[in-house]
Amino acid sequence: MISLNRVTRVFNSRDGDQVTALQDVSLEIGRNEFITLVGPSGCGKSTLLRIVAGLILPTAGRASIGGAEITEPRSETGIVFQAPTLLPWASVLDNVLFPLRMMHRIDSTSTDKAMALLKLVGLAGFEGKSPRELSGGMQQRVAICRALVHDPDILLMDEPFGALDALTREEMTMELLRIWSERPKTVLFVTHSITEAVVLADRVVVMSPRPGRIQEIIEIGLPRPRSFESEATPEFHEASQHIRQLIFGTRHVGPGRAAA
Amino acid sequence: MSVQAAPPLDERQKPPRRRKKSAALYEVVLPLIATAGLFLLWEAACRAFNIPGYLLPAPTEIWKDTMAIGPTVAGHTMATFKTVMLGFVVSILISLPLAVVLTASPAIAAAVYPFLVWTQSIPKVALAPILVVLLGTNELPRIVITVLVAFFPLVISVATGLLSVPPELIELSRACRASKLSELLRIRLPYAVPFIFAGLKVAISLAVVGAVVAEFVNADAGLGFLIQTSTAFFKVPVAFGALIILSVMGVVLFQIVVAAERIFFPWSSSNATPGA
Ligand SMILES: Nc1ncnc2c1ncn2[C@@H]1O[C@H](COP(=O)(O)OP(=O)(O)OP(=O)(O)O)[C@@H](O)[C@H]1O
Ligand SMILES: [Mg+2]
Numbered sequence: 292m293i294s295l296n297r298v299t300r301v302f303n304s305r306d307g308d309q310v311t312a313l314q315d316v317s318l319e320i321g322r323n324e325f326i327t328l329v330g331p332s333g334c335g336k337s338t339l340l341r342i343v344a345g346l347i348l349p350t351a352g353r354a355s356i357g358g359a360e361i362t363e364p365r366s367e368t369g370i371v372f373q374a375p376t377l378l379p380w381a382s383v384l385d386n387v388l389f390p391l392r393m394m395h396r397i398d399s400t401s402t403d404k405a406m407a408l409l410k411l412v413g414l415a416g417f418e419g420k421s422p423r424e425l426s427g428g429m430q431q432r433v434a435i436c437r438a439l440v441h442d443p444d445i446l447l448m449d450e451p452f453g454a455l456d457a458l459t460r461e462e463m464t465m466e467l468l469r470i471w472s473e474r475p476k477t478v479l480f481v482t483h484s485i486t487e488a489v490v491l492a493d494r495v496v497v498m499s500p501r502p503g504r505i506q507e508i509i510e511i512g513l514p515r516p517r518s519f520e521s522e523a524t525p526e527f528h529e530a531s532q533h534i535r536q537l538i539f540g541t542r543h544v545g546p547g548r549a550a551a
Numbered sequence: 552m553s554v555q556a557a558p559p560l561d562e563r564q565k566p567p568r569r570r571k572k573s574a575a576l577y578e579v580v581l582p583l584i585a586t587a588g589l590f591l592l593w594e595a596a597c598r599a600f601n602i603p604g605y606l607l608p609a610p611t612e613i614w615k616d617t618m619a620i621g622p623t624v625a626g627h628t629m630a631t632f633k634t635v636m637l638g639f640v641v642s643i644l645i646s647l648p649l650a651v652v653l654t655a656s657p658a659i660a661a662a663v664y665p666f667l668v669w670t671q672s673i674p675k676v677a678l679a680p681i682l683v684v685l686l687g688t689n690e691l692p693r694i695v696i697t698v699l700v701a702f703f704p705l706v707i708s709v710a711t712g713l714l715s716v717p718p719e720l721i722e723l724s725r726a727c728r729a730s731k732l733s734e735l736l737r738i739r740l741p742y743a744v745p746f747i748f749a750g751l752k753v754a755i756s757l758a759v760v761g762a763v764v765a766e767f768v769n770a771d772a773g774l775g776f777l778i779q780t781s782t783a784f785f786k787v788p789v790a791f792g793a794l795i796i797l798s799v800m801g802v803v804l805f806q807i808v809v810a811a812e813r814i815f816f817p818w819s820s821s822n823a824t825p826g827a
Contacts, residue, residue: 346722364726376719380741380818393727393737421818 292477293320293343293445298352300338311502312338315352318496318505322444323475327488328496329534335503336481340447343479344370356445366394369438371451375430377422377437383409384418387436396441408436411473412466428459432466439470448480452487461519464490468517485531485538490517495530497537506537608788617792623777624789628796630772634690634762635755635804638697642754646702647747650709651735671703675761679768693765693773700761705750712746713739745819748812755808759801 300313312335320326328336341347342354345364354361369390377386387405391397409418412432422430431451438446452460464487471478482488488495492511499506511530513521521527590610596602597609604612617624653660675696682692716739724734766775774793781789812819 341722344722344726346725364728366728368726370723370726372719372722374717374719376717376723378720378738378741380744380816390723390727393724393729393733423818 292322292324292357293318293479294353294355294358295319295339295343296353296355298339298342298349298354300335300342300347301350313342313349314502314504316503316505317352318508320477320479323477325471325478325491325493326480326496327492327494328479328481328498329483329485329488329538330498330503330506331500331538332483334498334500336498337449338503339498340370340449340479340481343445344368344447365445366441367443368445368447369441369443371431371434371438371446371448373450373453375422375427375434375454377430377433379422381422382418383414383420383422383425383433386422386433387418387440389437390441394441401440404442405436405440408439409433411470412436428455428463431455431463435467435470439474442474444476446476446478448478450481450483453483460484460487465518467491468515472516485534486519486522488534489513489527489530490519490521495534497534499537509533605785605787608791613788613791613795616786616788620789624792624796627772627774627777627793628800630770630776631759631762631766631774631797632800634693634697634765634773635758635800637690637694638701638761639755639758639804641694642698642702642705642758643751645698646705646709646750646754650706650713653706654710654713654739655731667703667706670699673699675700675764676768679765683769688769692769693762696765696768697758697761700764701754701757704753704757705747708746708750708753709743712743715746716742744812744816748808748816748819751808752805755804756801759797759804763797 295316295318298313298316299311302310302312304310316335316339318326328339330336338347342349343356343361345361345368348362356365377383378389381389384402384405385392387408388397388401391401406415406418409415412435414429414432414436417425417429422433425433431454435451438448452463455463468491478491480488480491482491489511495509495511497506497509498504509530513524513526513530594610597607597612602609608616649663653663678699679692679696682695686692686695713735720738720742721734724738729737762773763775763778766773767779770776774797777793778790781787781793
């Protein structure tokens with residue numbers, strides 16, 4: 292579905308330096324696969340997402356979706372940013388409908404679609420509210436509905452739960468898994484939480500910084516449906532220890548397993 | 552490591568504004584009482600110290616003398632009001648497109664900006680007589696002066712507003728393959744509304760100032776003209792009357808802008824402007 296072939300992205304910073312945000316990143320993502328991206332701050336995760344979104348172009352290498360090179364944003368891709376960034380002047384419903392409106396794809400079924408999504412994330416009855424009347428977690432759920440309303444086949448999420456407290460975060464993670472199983476799609480999900488990465492993913496992509504490269508890709512074989520209770524299982528523990536070790540080296544980790 | 556430190560709360564989640572019944576008390580009744588008190592004090596001081604009317608006329612004297620030529624004063628008030636409103640409307644018509652153009656293109660911004668600053672650095676009082684020579688003794692130079700005084704803060708605040716849109720929303724708009732025009736109409740302009748109103752509040756007050764400056768130099772009517780002629784003939788109470796009418800006009804117009812924002816854009820955060 293998504294194919295990255297030796298993708299490199301160099302930024303020219305203000306003072307004339309060149310920053311290599313991504314170097315030779317190659318990754319094949321299958322249809323309806325759930326990929327999580329972890330790595331230290333500044334390793335190019337957001338850059339990778341924006342390349343897949345078509346918001347920026349690689350300086351070298353090739354990024355393609357379904358064989359077609361990504362040269363501009365594609366309407367069948369949904370994006371959730373770290374902050375909810377809702378429109379303060381629009382109601383919850385209008386916020387969800389916003390992408391359809393911008394794409395001139397609004398029709399008689401749109402409102403029903405949006406309402407169904409709001410129900411799915413537990414916000415039925417809030418459609419007429421203004422974003423400022425919602426909690427941070429509720430706003431983020433609206434942002435997720437907004438990313439899903441045009442029923443994209445690719446969903447890009449950049450630390451979508453970063454601003455949430457730990458409890459809401461777990462709840463939202465489970466909700467996302469439920470949505471994904473009800474409406475399967477290819478998901479690329481950036482997170483700083485290793486637990487979250489393991490619970491969600493078919494494969495976890497671990498990146499290393501400066502220049503950003505893929506360090507290792509870890510298959511997560513845990514059975515689905517999953518929950519945070521699977522955290523107690525040995526497979527879960529093993530996978531997260533391994534990822535931790537990749538990110539921090541052996542410093543903080545006891546006698547974990549050797550690199551695979 | 553697996554859980555991030557709690558980030559700051561979303562800035563937009565301010566506590567709901569207190570707009571209860573007591574708001575009316577604070578915003579209308581208290582200022583009126585304070586104003587009435589001030590006038591009483593003024594009246595009392597004038598009587599107690601026997602201050603001569605040509606220095607500081609008492610409020611009753613101002614009222615009496617101004618009312619004596621009531622229809623004339625009303626005519627002058629209408630003339631000034633017309634200049635203020637025309638100047639204000641023209642300022643809006645110039646500032647909105649100008650701000651859009653300035654923010655859309657760095658090249659145009661770099662080229663035009665020095666001229667904008669230049670228009671601001673010219674003393675308008677000095678410019679007024681020259682404009683009269685250029686444009687003739689009619690409404691036009693007065694409007695030009697008013698606009699020159701009022702438009703700049705409006706341009707700046709609209710431009711600031713257009714640039715204050717979170718980058719994620721711009722990316723969202725690009726991801727929806729929206730045109731630059733619909734990005735402007737559906738994201739940038741609505742986002743700029745609180746900034747636009749902040750600018751409008753400054754502009755309406757400055758428009759009153761600008762209109763009076765213009766009338767000092769070139770007019771046969773208007774409150775500025777009335778102040779000049781009545782002081783020339785030592786009719787100080789009438790001049791004071793004109794001054795009071797001017798300040799009431801400024802306050803009322805300002806409050807109309809505030810009310811328009813509250814009614815049409817209740818979500819606009821500049822509604823929280825202190826004292827607005
Ligand atoms: N528009 C840009 N201009 C210049 N440099 C940039 C730009 N965007 C990103 N970079 C640089 O590229 C590198 C990777 O940035 P990126 O935002 O992709 O990191 P990240 O992995 O998402 O980090 P974080 O986890 O903190 O969000 C950083 O060093 C950053 O400074
Ligand atoms: Mg990032």
